[in-house]
Amino acid sequence: MNKNLLLAPGPTPVPPEALLRMAQPMIHHRTPQFSQTLAETAAMLQELYQTTQPVLMIAGSGTAGMESVVANLIGAGDKALVVRGGKFGERWGEIVEAHGGIAVNLDVEWGQAVDPKAVAARLDEDPDIACVFVQACETSTATEHPIEALAAVVRERDNVLLCVDGITGVGCFPLPMDEWGIDALVCGSQKALQLPPGLATVALSERAWKRAETVQRTGTYYLDLLKERKAQAEQRTTAWTAPVSLIHGLNEVLKRTLDEGLAQTYARQECLARATRAGLEAIGLRLYSSAPSRSVTAAWVPEGVDGAKLVKYLRDEMGVTLAGGQAKLKGKIIRIGHMGYVGPFDIISGLSAVEIALDRLGHDVEFGRGPAAAIAIVREQWPSAA
Amino acid sequence: MNKNLLLAPGPTPVPPEALLRMAQPMIHHRTPQFSQTLAETAAMLQELYQTTQPVLMIAGSGTAGMESVVANLIGAGDKALVVRGGKFGERWGEIVEAHGGIAVNLDVEWGQAVDPKAVAARLDEDPDIACVFVQACETSTATEHPIEALAAVVRERDNVLLCVDGITGVGCFPLPMDEWGIDALVCGSQKALQLPPGLATVALSERAWKRAETVQRTGTYYLDLLKERKAQAEQRTTAWTAPVSLIHGLNEVLKRTLDEGLAQTYARQECLARATRAGLEAIGLRLYSSAPSRSVTAAWVPEGVDGAKLVKYLRDEMGVTLAGGQAKLKGKIIRIGHMGYVGPFDIISGLSAVEIALDRLGHDVEFGRGPAAAIAIVREQWPSAA
Numbered sequence: 100m101n102k103n104l105l106l107a108p109g110p111t112p113v114p115p116e117a118l119l120r121m122a123q124p125m126i127h128h129r130t131p132q133f134s135q136t137l138a139e140t141a142a143m144l145q146e147l148y149q150t151t152q153p154v155l156m157i158a159g160s161g162t163a164g165m166e167s168v169v170a171n172l173i174g175a176g177d178k179a180l181v182v183r184g185g186k187f188g189e190r191w192g193e194i195v196e197a198h199g200g201i202a203v204n205l206d207v208e209w210g211q212a213v214d215p216k217a218v219a220a221r222l223d224e225d226p227d228i229a230c231v232f233v234q235a236c237e238t239s240t241a242t243e244h245p246i247e248a249l250a251a252v253v254r255e256r257d258n259v260l261l262c263v264d265g266i267t268g269v270g271c272f273p274l275p276m277d278e279w280g281i282d283a284l285v286c287g288s289q290k291a292l293q294l295p296p297g298l299a300t301v302a303l304s305e306r307a308w309k310r311a312e313t314v315q316r317t318g319t320y321y322l323d324l325l326k327e328r329k330a331q332a333e334q335r336t337t338a339w340t341a342p343v344s345l346i347h348g349l350n351e352v353l354k355r356t357l358d359e360g361l362a363q364t365y366a367r368q369e370c371l372a373r374a375t376r377a378g379l380e381a382i383g384l385r386l387y388s389s390a391p392s393r394s395v396t397a398a399w400v401p402e403g404v405d406g407a408k409l410v411k412y413l414r415d416e417m418g419v420t421l422a423g424g425q426a427k428l429k430g431k432i433i434r435i436g437h438m439g440y441v442g443p444f445d446i447i448s449g450l451s452a453v454e455i456a457l458d459r460l461g462h463d464v465e466f467g468r469g470p471a472a473a474i475a476i477v478r479e480q481w482p483s484a485a
Numbered sequence: 486m487n488k489n490l491l492l493a494p495g496p497t498p499v500p501p502e503a504l505l506r507m508a509q510p511m512i513h514h515r516t517p518q519f520s521q522t523l524a525e526t527a528a529m530l531q532e533l534y535q536t537t538q539p540v541l542m543i544a545g546s547g548t549a550g551m552e553s554v555v556a557n558l559i560g561a562g563d564k565a566l567v568v569r570g571g572k573f574g575e576r577w578g579e580i581v582e583a584h585g586g587i588a589v590n591l592d593v594e595w596g597q598a599v600d601p602k603a604v605a606a607r608l609d610e611d612p613d614i615a616c617v618f619v620q621a622c623e624t625s626t627a628t629e630h631p632i633e634a635l636a637a638v639v640r641e642r643d644n645v646l647l648c649v650d651g652i653t654g655v656g657c658f659p660l661p662m663d664e665w666g667i668d669a670l671v672c673g674s675q676k677a678l679q680l681p682p683g684l685a686t687v688a689l690s691e692r693a694w695k696r697a698e699t700v701q702r703t704g705t706y707y708l709d710l711l712k713e714r715k716a717q718a719e720q721r722t723t724a725w726t727a728p729v730s731l732i733h734g735l736n737e738v739l740k741r742t743l744d745e746g747l748a749q750t751y752a753r754q755e756c757l758a759r760a761t762r763a764g765l766e767a768i769g770l771r772l773y774s775s776a777p778s779r780s781v782t783a784a785w786v787p788e789g790v791d792g793a794k795l796v797k798y799l800r801d802e803m804g805v806t807l808a809g810g811q812a813k814l815k816g817k818i819i820r821i822g823h824m825g826y827v828g829p830f831d832i833i834s835g836l837s838a839v840e841i842a843l844d845r846l847g848h849d850v851e852f853g854r855g856p857a858a859a860i861a862i863v864r865e866q867w868p869s870a871a
Contacts, residue, residue, distance in 0.1 A: 197706040297728035318704025342683035
């Protein structure tokens with residue numbers, strides 16, 4: 100009889116309005132009716148991405164979105180600098196290699212942000228590098244990389260592109276694509292976009308499109324962005340059968356987001372991040388990242404507590420879904436997502452649940468410290484009426 | 486105020502039970518709860534495919550499913566025989582070439598089924614051919630290719646695999662994978678599976694898996710079936726973030742389908758196909774295909790009628806969505822889908838709508854002939870109570 104609470108770094112809760120919109124009867128994807136929704140959604144995505152370039156929608160997970168960038172920008176033998184500070188940085192490298200590219204790895208300690216100077220140095224050392232691949236937020240470590248500074252470094256060089264996995268970034272914190280000079284920006288539906296998984300969105304800069312037109316592609320058909328740009332930006336349709344329901348859901352969610360306004364959304368998300376950090380620290384948990392993200396927060400589980408057991412207890416006994424650590428962090432950290440359709444009381448509830456679960460697992464807890472710390476921060480979201 | 490009727494060859498109507506199931510609150514994909522649904526759904530897919538091999542679920546359109554087969558079975562320089570009798574046959578060839586394969590085209594007149602003897606002759610001529618690519622139903626021409634006979638021809642040869650696009654086949658008519666010896670079978674969610682677009686399903690035979698393990702793949706990451714098999718068949722999870730909602734919907738739809746029983750489903754679908762053909766012919770429309778499909782029916786529009794206008798009138802004025810012709814058949818044929826969640830009265834309604842639209846476009850119509858012919862056939866679905 101638990102009331103379920105989803106506080107994972109994706110999938111995130113879906114607003115009832117979007118669930119109901121997606122539950123409407125199916126319509127055909129090659130109709131003026133659907134074209135209008137597609138075009139309207141594409142225009143709102145441009146506002147979200149802050150770009151004049153088309154933002155393309157692809158049926159697939161975020162990984163498909165990442166691969167679409169590599170497949171269209173990296174040919175066999177092309178060199179790419181890959182910022183590897185977690186599981187998703189590693190994924191960029193794997194995709195580059197799957198497409199015959201050469202991944203030059205810039206390893207960053209997990210939980211730390213990459214130093215833009217280190218990227219600049221690598222680019223100076225190796226003028227053959229064509230693209231830099233990085234995460235806006237490395238979800239596995241809940242760490243933000245400094246995209247604005249990286250873009251400044253990359254844009255000093257004529258022949259290098261900055262490709263950003265913004266899957267847990269876009270819609271969570273500012274990533275103004277054109278203003279900063281990001282060359283490729285990927286997002287996935289199940290994060291700040293508040294939808295079920297299954298839709299990726301991708302935009303390329305003018306420079307990146309030029310490269311895409313000439314690169315020697317390997318094994319690319321479904322993820323052909325040139326074909327998708329022609330279909331979506333010129334013909335108001337998709338190259339392949341569109342994920343009709345998800346695009347209807349996206350239309351709904353983007354209206355809500357743009358109605359609130361991006362600045363307000365980002366401020367609200369940042370406030371939730373600060374509240375989550377303060378709450379976890381007040382419970383006595385140490386933050387994992389030295390550059391904590393505004394979309395997801397990771398903390399070490401206290402000594403003597405098995406992190407896997409903690410996550411399992413929260414989920415199976417209490418109905419509260421957080422994430423544990425991945426790869427080498429398995430059982431060592433917990434991660435709380437606070438993107439999209441998550442409000443202050445969800446965070447307070449999540450912190451309360453962590454206190455209860457720690458207590459039930461035999462850890463000494465002073466109840467209420469986590470919620471108290473969070474309350475002191477989220478109260479900013481309401482004006483004083485005194 | 487039209488009540489909409491979707492009779493396209495995909496997407497097809499989604500049952501309200503599946504819409505509501507997909508509208509349930511989101512759950513996380515890396516949980517025992519989701520693993521159970523995934524495993525249960527995978528087992529039902531095996532029943533649908535009639536195979537002991539795993540049937541893998543991939544977030545993406547049917548084209549992604551087709552590409553996953555090519556990407557895992559065709560390496561650079563590998564030869565493939567492609568049966569080209571329509572737009573989707575051409576697509577197999579394009580995908581083979583995108584992956585560096587050599588497409589040997591066996592061109593078949595549009596609207597005709599391929600002759601298995603012609604396939605045998607080509608395989609004899611060229612012993613280097615590794616795979617034969619064909620459609621169970623070539624949706625663009627509403628034509629069935631003889632898969633059982635093709636499988637018999639291919640299985641006489643040790644080193645050739647039969648890869649079947651069953652996107653408008655699986656769930657519509659029998660394609661017993663193991664019994665016939667199909668080596669790769671693809672389906673998409675928006676056809677007989679009665680779901681929104683965005684999910685592909687793929688199974689390989691034991692022979693095909695062996696080939697997948699050794700082939701020199703080009704540019705393949707997201708669609709790596711070996712990785713997906715390991716995740717889905719061994720670890721009850723997906724390699725990438727699963728399209729949670731669509732898999733919940735699939736679970737619902739497969740339960741309904743298997744409850745009805747495959748034999749009964751196929752009989753019902755065939756009855757609808759016969760009723761559609763008879764109805765269109767009674768209206769005076771000539772069938773396009775000489776091997777008409779059990780999932781979709783195509784007919785020439787009458788002389789003097791603009792097919793594009795007819796489809797548009799039905800859709801925009803009457804709320805009835807059929808499909809027109811693609812590529813060189815644009816404006817020349819109409820296609821009516823009768824897969825999945827489509828009942829006899831939907832067909833009768835569709836035929837009535839065609840009569841009305843033809844009349845409204847100035848064509849001479851004797852009202853009721855189409856419905857009458859369909860009624861005389863679909864009445865078989867109910868036992869006599871006289």
